[in-house]
Amino acid sequence: MDFSQHTLLQVIPKLEGGGAERTTLEVGRAFVEAGGRSLVVSSGGGMVDELEAGGSAHVEMPVESKNPFLIAQNARDLAALIAKEKVSLIHARSRAPAWSCLQAARRTGIPFVTTYHGAYSAKSALKKLYNSVMVRSDAIIANSQFTAEAVAAQYEGKPYFDRAKMVTIPRGADLSRFDPEAVSEERIETFKTLFGPGFRIVLPGRFTDWKGQREVVEAAAILKKQRPDIRATFLMVGRMDEKPDYVEELRELVDQRGVTGSVQLIGPTKDVPALLLASDVVLSASTRPEAFGRVAVEAQAAGRPVIATAHGGSLETVRDGETGILVPPGDSEALAKALIRLHDLNPEERAEMGRRGMMHAHQNFTTEAMTASTLSVYQKLIGGLGDGTNGKGS
Known part of the structure; x- marks a missing residue:
């Protein structure tokens, strides 16, 4: 896969130790090795130096906030960043930043990807609606079959959920x-x-x-x-x-x-x-x-x-x-x-x-298998091989 003409933007609340954060670093490194540019937006953390050592650039933004006004502002700032850096695809790894990413993708017309690093529970209709941003993307990645089945059970039949957009990519380990x-x-x-x-x-x-x-x-x-x-x-x-x-x-x-x-x-x-x-x-x-x-x-x-x-x-x-x-x-x-x-x-x-x-x-469960599968998802979306909904979400 050759991404030499493309820039990836991943968005995650913060870069402290954890599986989602580690995956962000690994995918960024793999994208760079495939010839692309990798940007990561987060509110910062102890893994920023390691991220940058792997070839990705970090942009600090308060994307861990659940404040609706900050989410809206983050969406505007992400859209501006996408335009400035000619970003080809945006990938959200958590719910609060995913709402900002969805809005930014709609404004700029680029593909939007989400990853479920966990199967979120929702006891109220409002929480279920909040969580649903993760299935409103052009590609939904689940980190296990358990996660995929849990997500499908929650949203099957909803107009904004298309199971055909979901792919299971097991978490890799280095x-x-x-x-x-x-x-x-x-x-x-x-x-x-x-x-x-x-x-x-x-x-x-x-x-x-x-x-x-x-x-x-x-x-x-x-x-x-x-x-x-x-x-x-x-x-x-x-x-x-x-x-x-x-x-x-x-x-x-x-x-x-x-x-x-x-x-x-x-x-x-x-x-x-x-x-x-x-x-x-x-x-x-x-x-x-x-x-x-x-x-x-x-x-x-x-x-x-x-x-x-x-x-x-x-x-x-x-x-x-x-x-x-x-x-x-x-x-x-x-x-x-x-x-x-x-x-x-x-x-x-x-x-x-x-x-x-x-x-x-x-x-x-290798990192190489996980990153290769993730980049394959990117390639299909960037290459226009999706279903025509790129950058619009649901």
Whole structure:
């Protein structure tokens, strides 16, 4: 694909760590490598330097705001940017900026793409209408089949929804980052020291009440009671600044359950590959369905068995009994049993599960496959191969 005559504009609320943000960087880099120009509009964040290092230019704009007046102003500013930079296509990755993008696309006549990085729930008609901007585009990308089906169930039959415009493109992972051969033993040892001795278990993910941290603490207590012979150490790693009250509640729960010596809560790390490779088992314990479940894919890429909750994208990314174990969401007893099962495997059996996971990840969830599929969507729209509604939305 040759995009040498084209400029891509992606819009995302902010550039802090996360799956949507990582995908934005990866698609921008791929577009540049295909000869195009890549612009990203956001309100800023810690990933801007990395974005620019990948060849994309960043434009700061308050697109994370849900204020209707700011959304309208952002639409005008985006339209002006599109005209100035001769943008060929605009791609929104969240609802508030998507409303601005839709208006800007209508004003300028360029194709409009949206990506569902999660399946949004809506209890009221007003919220459902607000969410519907994501299906009013010329191409709708869902990051898993679970997401695609959830979106279709919400909007099937609506005049502004055309399922033919939807394509499923699984979230990719930069698997080269998680190749055990690419991570030094020194980096791994840093995290092994944090774990301490014993059976090392990690739960990566920001601290919020649906990511399963409570259930992991309860599972640690069950494991300690049922199998005192297992010296298990748990690290829960992620951003703590968003919900400090919840973090404090977790610390109190750790103390109440008597697992202070085996469960640690620590802040985020940039060296996720070394963290995963220092562990024996990686957890994805979300009590709400993950739209995709990047942690499970990255863990498998690192050759580590995964225990994930059996709903959402995990049903597509983890092969139960082959690359990991699926457990019912919110079930700490089942989680403890799965940990015991993996602990009791001999080292070669656990390593073989890891090897199967690596193969599964490399066959199905590469960044290269994700970016190639995304650029193919762009090519069809830019090339005028769509259905004639480019730049108008619904």
